[in-house]
Amino acid sequence: MRGNVALRGRLAAAHGAWLVLEDEAAFSMTPPHSRTWSRRGHTPVIRVRGRPRRRVSIAALTCYKPGERSRLVYRPRRDDGRRDGHKSFAWTDYRDLLIAAHHQLGGPLVPIWDNLNVHKAADLRKWAAARDWLTIHYLPPYAPDLNPVEGIWSLLRRGWLSNIAFSTPEHLMQRIRRGLRHIQYRSDLIDGCLTETGLTISP
Template identity: 35%
Template sequence: MKKRAWIVFFDESGVSLLPEVRRTYGPRGRTPVLRHRLNWKRASMAAALGYHATDPGRGPRLCFHLKPGSYNTTSLIEVLEQVKTFYAGEPVILVWDGLSAHWSRGMRAWAADQDWLTLERLPAYAPELNPVELLWSAIKTRELANLAGDHLADVADATERGIHRVYSNEQLPWSFLTHTGLTIHPKPPQN
């Protein structure tokens, strides 16, 4: 039986004021130099990338959250409340990793009361199966590459530009799923 639900991959990542150092171009003989303040201020970002299980025409949906500091069970529940609103209460199968906050007593108790949500766990040590990991890579190698911001707001603005770039390209979220080797809508067998 096919379940008419969104299959949503979820993941968190961290960013800081320390630049993501990447290769770049510079004039011949002059090595580019990144100048930044040594500042350990950190922010965390979470993304929920969803694909409809039975209707590929509905297209992927991307829900994004950014906050100073790190996520815990309470803050993740707040993010999932936003995901519920984002998906308008439609059934969601949430696929995420084994982070302790994902499977804490508080999270399991909260999830048990949610009729719209089913939690599934990715296999241990298999980040390559989560398309959101490719989202982080796309943003960190472009918008956040060599960014030496003075404030977390600079990093947040660059991250949001990256999210908008990815979401405005209809094929990019699908390519993340394809790269994992997973399929949501298998092709019908040919005769």
């Protein structure tokens, strides 16, 4: 599979396209844990306000093209906690994310994403087939180690979200945006996430 992704990277470069990899993640009001210092026998306890089921979902694209600075494009979706509320992205959300990336990057896209049902929705496939700037490929059934966006989530959780008691969903979203904006300006971090997968994109 690594060879196949590398081949698609070369084909994308040959056609002047951006190779983009996509993933989604959910972030709740309960912060991820990190190590800290304390007196022996006195474990620090952080009280968190708000209902734990309140969460923010993010869909993100890491975008690579030889000779260009790597990019990160993302879109949030907030879950209001209601039982009848939609907790995941619809096919139209992925459509809008791809359109936004196309406009920002100014060129054709070759997205590679997982086999999530909504990624293979009939309406999304029909819409994609009518776009000459879009060619979609799929990862194996379970291959998070091949997806550099997993590294983006790791950077976010270990850096901007760890050991913070979020007071409101807005506070959580503010920290997420701050972390993602920082990563957007650091193409070396986006490149490093690709390197961690063992994949390369050659001119």
